Amino acid sequence: MAHEWIDLLMNDHQVTEQVFDAVERELAKPDGPSPTLVREAVVYFQEYVDGCHNRKEEDHLFPTIERCGIPRAGGPLAVMLGEHEESRSLLPALARQAERYLAGDAGSLADLREAFGKYSALLKDHFWKENDILYPMARRVMTEVDAGSIVAGIEATERALGADTRAKYYGLAERIINAGGITDLSLEVDRDVLAAILNTLPVELSFVDRDDKVRYFSHENGNKIFPRMRGAIGAAAQDCHPSKSVHLVNRILADFKAGRRKVAEFWIEMRGMMVHIRYFPVRSPQGEYLGTLEVVQDIAPLRRLTGERRILAEE
Template identity: 35%
Template sequence: MSEFINNREQLISENTERLSVLKQLFVDLHNGRNLDEVKAHFDAFIGKITVDEITRLQHDFVEEGSITADELQRIYKQHSVIFQGTIKEETHQNGRPEDQPGHPVHTFMLENQELGKLLTSSLQVHLAEFVMEDSTDNIYKLIEDINLLLDIDKHYSRKENLIFPYLEKYGIYGPTTNMWRIDDFIRDAIKDGRQKLTHYQGDKQAVVGVLNYVIQEVAGMIYKEENILFPMALKNLTEDEWVKIAHESDEIGFCLIAPAVEWKPERKALEEKAISEGYIKMETGILSLKQLELLLNHLPVDITFIDQDDVVRYFSHGKDRIFARTKAIIGRTVQNCHPPRSVHVVEELLADFKAGKKESEEFWIKFNDKYVYIRYFAVRDENGKYIGTLEFTQDINPIKAIEGEKRILN
């Protein structure tokens, strides 16, 4: 027994010493010590670091107030360089939740893969073309990339509003203090890049600077999430908490890609049946959620609803949709679902609806073998307040071909 106690005390002493060394390394960075020297010191005395140690360090600094929030953000940004490739892999019992399709972490990592592709296969390539020639076409390519990248707000919002509160429940405040600040810097930089491109006045260097910053910071955040945040969350959150996060994620929306499948833990479905069998009472009748969804999906038109803030909230999912839709557009502004050349048309239409100048608008176009009739309607409440826009899309070729009469008994 004494040997066990001695070993335990020795282990505690070693852990305390490691944390002390790690803390000193952060203080050295704060005091301006050369990054290479700090990394060499880390490699010599620490070698590998656990997610728990990183969390403990962040928590201690916040609690002590020995380093300001701004300085902590700078240090936090730099520590991914020091810890690159040194974070210990931790084995999870009962398999790896992040490998289960539909699990929130699995979805976050799928989104990170898509973000990585967007950075390397599109944004970096088009930025290099822009550097060579700042033509209108190259500017439009970058604007389209940025419009897609704006979707990252949904990724960050789910992280901040669904994962962070549970971590704080367990006394883990580092991500809230640091990651959220970096997320906001990234959001602002993306919007700044879009603004500079949309109103481009020939300042090529300013565009290149902000987009390079965006590429660097987004890539860095992907690393921080997958090597620090997600392992930390998987270690602390319960299955019930992950189920709640998965259920609430739809309300915020997804980034570039929707979950592979709906995640259903083997242990229980968390009242899924009761939720799916709920009823909605309307002025002219009562329908179950299932009946309502089937009804909308069986209409001979495609429906999309955009709320008062121009955010896509719903689309019907019939078997023969004219224009493809994925769940990734839910939560995205409608402007970012259109190419730059046609955004002004959308904005003018919505402005007229909001101002009460129009109640509807219609267009008709040839699309593949279809003759597509597109109608937009302003949706208003009983007091005339604008609450959104409803889009109806229909192939009218079969209707145009109608001749003569067909009695119902025929």
């Protein structure tokens, strides 16, 4: 709890970076972002990032660091303060371009993109420096009493701006973040990258859809515990298993569809491997059954682990 101030400030950074991502995504759309998103983003940057987050640092964190022996001039504090000033000086231009965009001014989208790009690039870099350099350094030089006084200062700054300031602006941030309807980060990853990610997982995956048809398997070109042919795509799940286990397949699928079971798990010894096979129902965020995922892994090497390894081993 002693360095809770780090969590509070880093959380502000994280939320703000998510807002940056959402605004960037919306600005990239050919028709541009919705007027509401533009209005809310400007308010968030002016009132929370500049008017609250930066002030928490300037009024409480930075003076404490200075008192603990890090000079303000010529060191990291001067750099951080300089970047706060610079980000502050970019806000009027951003607000002006937002006004033009909201007024339907032709050509304003390109200018808005540029003004936002400058502002967000500066702050992303600034947050990184604080998270990775300034905050760890501050933690090293200050006492627990100092740390406690920063938390109290952060709360005082927020209180001075009104009741529930943080919750209010985090709520605003959440509306901006969710505005584009992106419900999962994987939707932001290119399909070929996502395919490579699935092929990099240390488990083999197979997926049958809601109609029990095989739709996907991973590691097509690698060595697999259970070889699968591309010709299996489109076949019934029941046809991909020995006839003596078809009743099991049917039971598992029926249980998953009915919501009676969250996993079906088996393990078998085979060619020196301990093959762990698990089946999971795949559901949409709303709980709708989308199909079944088979996950296969040789867990023999994992079972042999003992003790700890905390250093990097040679390959």
